[in-house]
Amino acid sequence: MMSITPKALTIAGSDSGGGAGIQADLKTFQELGAYGMSVITAVTAQNTKGVQNIHAIPVEMVVDQLKSIADDLQPHALKTGMLFSVEIIEAVSSHIREFHWNNVVVDPVMIAKGGSELLRKDAVEALKKYLLPLADILTPNIPEAEQLTGRTIADKRGREDAARFLHDLGAKKIVIKGGHLPHESEPVDLYYDGEQMIEFKGKRIETSQTHGTGCTFAAAITAELARGKSPAEAVQTAKAFIQEAISSPLHLGSGHGPTNHWAYRRNNQ
Numbered sequence: 635m636m637s638i639t640p641k642a643l644t645i646a647g648s649d650s651g652g653g654a655g656i657q658a659d660l661k662t663f664q665e666l667g668a669y670g671m672s673v674i675t676a677v678t679a680q681n682t683k684g685v686q687n688i689h690a691i692p693v694e695m696v697v698d699q700l701k702s703i704a705d706d707l708q709p710h711a712l713k714t715g716m717l718f719s720v721e722i723i724e725a726v727s728s729h730i731r732e733f734h735w736n737n738v739v740v741d742p743v744m745i746a747k748g749g750s751e752l753l754r755k756d757a758v759e760a761l762k763k764y765l766l767p768l769a770d771i772l773t774p775n776i777p778e779a780e781q782l783t784g785r786t787i788a789d790k791r792g793r794e795d796a797a798r799f800l801h802d803l804g805a806k807k808i809v810i811k812g813g814h815l816p817h818e819s820e821p822v823d824l825y826y827d828g829e830q831m832i833e834f835k836g837k838r839i840e841t842s843q844t845h846g847t848g849c850t851f852a853a854a855i856t857a858e859l860a861r862g863k864s865p866a867e868a869v870q871t872a873k874a875f876i877q878e879a880i881s882s883p884l885h886l887g888s889g890h891g892p893t894n895h896w897a898y899r900r901n902n903q
């Protein structure tokens with residue numbers, strides 16, 4: 635019998651430097667055994683030093699990419715990353731709904747590590763209103779969770795309250811990533827499915843080579859969902875994948891270098 639090839643889609647921005655965005659997502663899909671597809675929402679001129687320029691793709695072209703995939707190559711799971719504007723968020727959300735796509739991972743990308751705006755400020759409300767209710771798994775980092783909830787998160791309690799708040803806004807499952815609480819020696823990613831809270835703990839690596847960690851983590855979840863894994867299993871594998879990717883840096887570029895997308899497969903074969 636012919637086995638089904640898992641198909642994973644990323645709807646995100648291109649990072650010319652290859653460490654984040656579409657490029658990180660496709661590398662991660664490949665490493666975890668999913669066939670990768672992409673809908674590009676914006677092109678960034680970017681490297682490890684920062685974002686030099688952003689060109690948003692016209693919304694009609696974003697929609698055409700979505701339609702081409704829906705017409706021929708239904709994804710088993712998808713993730714959204716950099717969506718940049720209200721118009722792109724509205725178009726992406728309405729088409730995900732129209733195509734009845736499942737296993738939707740929403741990474742609410744807002745600001746690049748160097749400080750550049752990857753989501754316009756006026757688009758945060760649109761993200762909350764249109765996309766968040768479609769999220770099977772929402773993966774904010776701490777500053778993104780603070781933006782989405784309007785609350786400051788300083789500790790475990792703050793993280794748990796934020797997860798409940800985001801669940802009330804319509805996200806079915808939430809992972810609040812712990813990379814941005816540097817005082818924690820074990821970065822905790824808190825998973826909440828509306829009933830139970832699970833803490834996925836890693837070991838903090840002291841490094842500046844963390845460009846694309848959030849994209850890679852969400853892409854790993856997406857690939858695992860495409861392969862039929864449960865959300866909690868997918869998050870567990872994604873945590874192991876990103877831990878290994880951060881632990882074996884490639885030392886490329888002079889700024890926030892990319893993570894090592896090969897490391898997980900090399901160490902787990």
Ligand SMILES: Nc1ncnc2c1ncn2[C@@H]1O[C@H](COP(=O)(O)OP(=O)(O)O)[C@@H](O)[C@H]1O
Pocket residue numbers: 774775776811812813814821822823836837838839840841844846847848849851873876877880
């Ligand atoms: N220095 C680090 N050491 C180990 N794990 C990290 C480190 N920084 C981030 N992570 C992990 O990488 C993933 C992405 O987290 P985070 O950096 O918070 O997201 P983002 O890239 O969206 O800002 C999470 O699983 C987080 O726990």
Ligand SMILES: Cc1ncc(COP(=O)(O)O)c(N)n1
Pocket residue numbers: 646647648649654655656678680715716743745746747752844845846847848849850
């Ligand atoms: C095109 C694009 N998308 C997303 C990010 C965020 O990267 P990170 O995962 O480091 O927060 C980025 N720098 N560029």
